Amino acid sequence: MTxxxxxxxVPEDQARAAALEARVAALEAENxxxxxxxxxxxxLSDNAPAVLYVKDRDGRFLLSNRxxxxxxxxxxxxxxxxxxxxxxxxxxxxxIDAVTAQVFTSGEPRSSVFQLDLEGKERSFLELIFPIRDAxxxxxxxxxxSNDISDRIExxxxxxxxxxxxxxxxxxxxxxxxxxxxxxxMATLLADTGLDGTQREMLTTMTTSSTALLTILDxxxxxxxxxxxxxxxxxxxxxxxxxxxxVRRLVASMANDRVLSLAVEVGDDVPAWVATDPTRLRxxxxxxxxxxxxxxxxxxxxLRVSSRATGEGRHELTFTVQDTGPGIPPDxxxxxxxxxxxLDSSTTRRFGGTGLGLAISQRLVxxxxxxxxxxxxxxxxxxxxxxxPVEAVPAPDDPAPAEPxxxxxxxxxxxxxxxxxxxxxxxxxxxxxxxLNKLGYESAVAxxxxxxxxxxxxxxxxxxxxxxxxxxxxxxxxxxxxxxEAPASRQPRIAALTANVMKExxxxxxxxGMDDFLAKPLRLRVLAEALERAAAARx
Numbered sequence: 001m002t003x004x005x006x007x008x009x010v011p012e013d014q015a016r017a018a019a020l021e022a023r024v025a026a027l028e029a030e031n032x033x034x035x036x037x038x039x040x041x042x043x044l045s046d047n048a049p050a051v052l053y054v055k056d057r058d059g060r061f062l063l064s065n066r067x068x069x070x071x072x073x074x075x076x077x078x079x080x081x082x083x084x085x086x087x088x089x090x091x092x093x094x095x096i097d098a099v100t101a102q103v104f105t106s107g108e109p110r111s112s113v114f115q116l117d118l119e120g121k122e123r124s125f126l127e128l129i130f131p132i133r134d135a136x137x138x139x140x141x142x143x144x145x146s147n148d149i150s151d152r153i154e155x156x157x158x159x160x161x162x163x164x165x166x167x168x169x170x171x172x173x174x175x176x177x178x179x180x181x182x183x184x185x186m187a188t189l190l191a192d193t194g195l196d197g198t199q200r201e202m203l204t205t206m207t208t209s210s211t212a213l214l215t216i217l218d219x220x221x222x223x224x225x226x227x228x229x230x231x232x233x234x235x236x237x238x239x240x241x242x243x244x245x246x247v248r249r250l251v252a253s254m255a256n257d258r259v260l261s262l263a264v265e266v267g268d269d270v271p272a273w274v275a276t277d278p279t280r281l282r283x284x285x286x287x288x289x290x291x292x293x294x295x296x297x298x299x300x301x302x303l304r305v306s307s308r309a310t311g312e313g314r315h316e317l318t319f320t321v322q323d324t325g326p327g328i329p330p331d332x333x334x335x336x337x338x339x340x341x342x343l344d345s346s347t348t349r350r351f352g353g354t355g356l357g358l359a360i361s362q363r364l365v366x367x368x369x370x371x372x373x374x375x376x377x378x379x380x381x382x383x384x385x386x387x388x389p390v391e392a393v394p395a396p397d398d399p400a401p402a403e404p405x406x407x408x409x410x411x412x413x414x415x416x417x418x419x420x421x422x423x424x425x426x427x428x429x430x431x432x433x434x435x436l437n438k439l440g441y442e443s444a445v446a447x448x449x450x451x452x453x454x455x456x457x458x459x460x461x462x463x464x465x466x467x468x469x470x471x472x473x474x475x476x477x478x479x480x481x482x483x484x485e486a487p488a489s490r491q492p493r494i495a496a497l498t499a500n501v502m503k504e505x506x507x508x509x510x511x512x513g514m515d516d517f518l519a520k521p522l523r524l525r526v527l528a529e530a531l532e533r534a535a536a537a538r539x
Contacts, residue, residue, distance in 0.1 A: 046076075051125070051146035054132065057104060059083045059097060062141060071116070092116065096127070103129045103142050113149070123150045169224050170502055174469070176217055177499035178425065181520035183210045185431030188524050189438065214521065219360055221501070222283075226363045232503070233367050234277045237396045240305055240317065241266045243278060247285045247303070254293045261300035262293070270307040271315060274390035280368060281388065284361045285319065288384050291357060292323035299324025299381075313392050322383045328376040336374060337362040361386075417535060419443040420461040422452035422478065423497065424470045428520075432465065432497070435527055449473030453481050461492045463534045466514065468498035468505070476512035483513040493534045497522065 045052050046066040054063040064079035072079065072087050084093035092114060099110050109130035115122050127146040131139040187207045195203060225231040244264040255262035285303065292301040304320040328336070337358050365372045365386045372386035419436060421443050423429045429445055436443045444461075446452035449470045456464065464482070468475035479494050486492075495516035496509040506517045515537075516530050 049147075051127075051144070053079070053144045055100065055142050055144070057141070059100060068146075088116070099127075099129055100142055100144075103131055104139055107131050107133075107139050123148055124153050125149065166224060169221060170500065170505075173217055173221055173501060174499040176213070177501070177520045178428065180210055180214055181499065181522055182425075182427040182431055184214075184521040184523075185428075185435060189431070189434045192438070210521075219357065222360050223363075225502075226360065226367070231364075231367065233280060235275045236278065237273045237393050238276050238278045238281070239273055239395075240270050241272075243282060243285075244303060244305060247282055247289060250286055251289045251293060254290060255301060258293060258297065260293060260296055260298075262289075262302075263300065264303045265305070267304070267306040269309075270305055270317065271390075271392040273393050273395050274315065274317065275393045276317075276388060276390045277368060280364045284364050284386065285321075287357045287361045288319075288321040292321055292325065292382070292384075296323045296325035296381075310389070315390050315392060316387050317390055318385060318387050320383060320385050322381065324381045327378040327380050328374070328382055329378060333374060333376060337372070417441060417462045417531060417538075418460060419531075420446060420452060420455060420464045420492070421497075422446045422449060422464060422470065422475065423467045424448055425467075428467075432522065432527075435522065435524055438524065439528055439531065441531065449475065449478035453478050453485075456482050456486055456490075456492060460490055462538060463531065464492045464494045465497045465518070466494050468496055468500055468509065476508060476514075479509075479512045479514050493537055495530050495534070 045063070048065060048067065051068040051071065052063070052065040053061055053068050056062055060081050060083055061079045064077075066076050069076050069079055074087075079087065084096050087093070088096070095112070095114055099112050103110050109128060111126065111128045113124060113126050115124050117123075125146045126149045127144060129142055129144045132141040132143050134140045184207065187203055187210070190203060191200075222231065244266050248262060248264045252262055289301060289303060301321070301323045304322070306318045306320075308316045308318070310316055362372050365388065368388045370386055370388040372384065374382060374384050376382035419441055421429065421432050421436075423432060423445065424447055429447075433443055433445065443465075444455065446455050450473045452464065452466070453473065455461070466475045466479060470478070473481070475496060475498070482494065483491070493516070494514045495518055496506075496514045497518050497520065498505065498509070499520040501519045509517055516533065518526055518530055
């Protein structure tokens with residue numbers, strides 16, 4: 001051994017000491033890392049938004065995170081060493097243990113849904129149990145991850161109920177519209193058969209009542225669409241003055257029957273053309289005006305339209321419907337816009353209705369971006385106001401006429417069309433053929449889709465009026481077969497003729513290859529316009 005000066009350490013001892021210090025430092029660093037890792041794992045487990053646990057082969061908990069113990073109503077760590085049967089009712093514990101045993105036996109993960117009664121409320125959990133293997137691949141424990149899916153299940157149930165309700169309403173709409181098509185269609189044809197005064201009055205009553213039933217049906221469907229968030233709003237150029245005149249004409253007969261004055265006043269400050277949804281705006285205005293006329297016995301009903309510029313071409317249109325009716329009790333005004341509510345719901349009430357009109361109007365105004373309010377006092381009439389934000393736009397190059405020119409009865413068609421009617425309902429066959437004859441057209445009839453397909457492939461037709469629901473081969477499938485099998489030179493224009501009037505029904509028909517969509521009850525004017533479009537397409 002070599003020694004240095006007095007009290008000095010030999011070089012070998014210094015080297016050993018340095019190596020020992022380095023080893024100690026390394027071990028301390030390694031242990032610190034392990035401690036940090038354990039802390040991170042614990043933090044991850046306890047802050048995870050899901051139940052996490054690990055069990056041994058006997059089903060005892062080796063690890064249980066904070067959320068797990070909280071759901072069970074225990075303090076953190078109280079689950080360690082316990083089994084499911086120590087913590088849950090027997091039936092629930094046995095179900096979980098059975099899945100756990102399957103994972104140990106198969107070595108494959110399993111998932112299940114189970115319910116727990118927590119603080120008197122049943123909650124649903126989706127649980128994934130998976131194997132934990134050692135270095136040799138043997139399953140030594142199982143892990144579990146559970147998520148509370150109660151809220152998701154509630155949403156899915158609500159969506160399922162909404163779909164079921166929509167499907168029911170669509171079916172009922174179809175079943176009601178089919179006989180209404182026959183009633184209104186036959187009434188149209190009957191009107192030109194030389195009726196005397198009493199018969200014509202009876203026919204008018206029948207037509208008015210059928211149209212009222214159709215309005216109720218449309219209201220119910222609209223309300224369902226609004227509730228489901230499926231009603232879409234268009235933005236197209238609209239002439240407010242023309243729109244006001246349209247609704248005045250539509251309500252004028254009601255006002256005349258009650259000997260009421262009906263006026264529309266559009267202010268000079270209202271732009272000539274604005275972008276909004278004319279269909280929905282017209283629907284609200286007709287509803288408010290018709291209500292005002294219905295409840296007013298003496299005096300007048302007035303629609304006023306004014307505008308307030310809000311900058312950069314934007315305006316706020318205000319529509320005011322004022323009547324001289326009996327007014328509304330102050331304690332009942334709050335119920336006006338509630339669905340299915342009526343101011344007088346007694347068995348002796350004088351006025352009918354579903355109580356949906358104002359509820360739908362309020363929601364439509366909201367979808368248009370506006371608000372609706374009412375002012376009323378007993379004996380002083382009622383005034384409804386609603387505002388709609390719009391944008392002033394240039395006049396369209398080719399604006400559609402407010403109303404088509406009057407249709408002359410038994411008018412000769414502008415173009416000769418070879419027409420095939422595919423319709424399985426015998427009464428509706430008679431109605432549609434009668435309308436076609438009234439318009440001056442001849443037609444052939446197929447009683448089902450397969451017959452219609454065979455007739456198109458064997459002959460030449462310019463137009464096929466295609467019922468959607470037919471036995472054997474329905475309208476969309478018949479259309480697809482025609483588009484696939486008929487030569488290009490003999491492809492007819494196909495128009496859906498259907499009591500299915502939902503937006504998705506129209507889209508399905510067009511996707512199948514149809515060119516047009518005619519809803520039942522079929523109106524003579526609508527049929528004439530569809531045939532004019534068909535004639536124009538041939539030119």
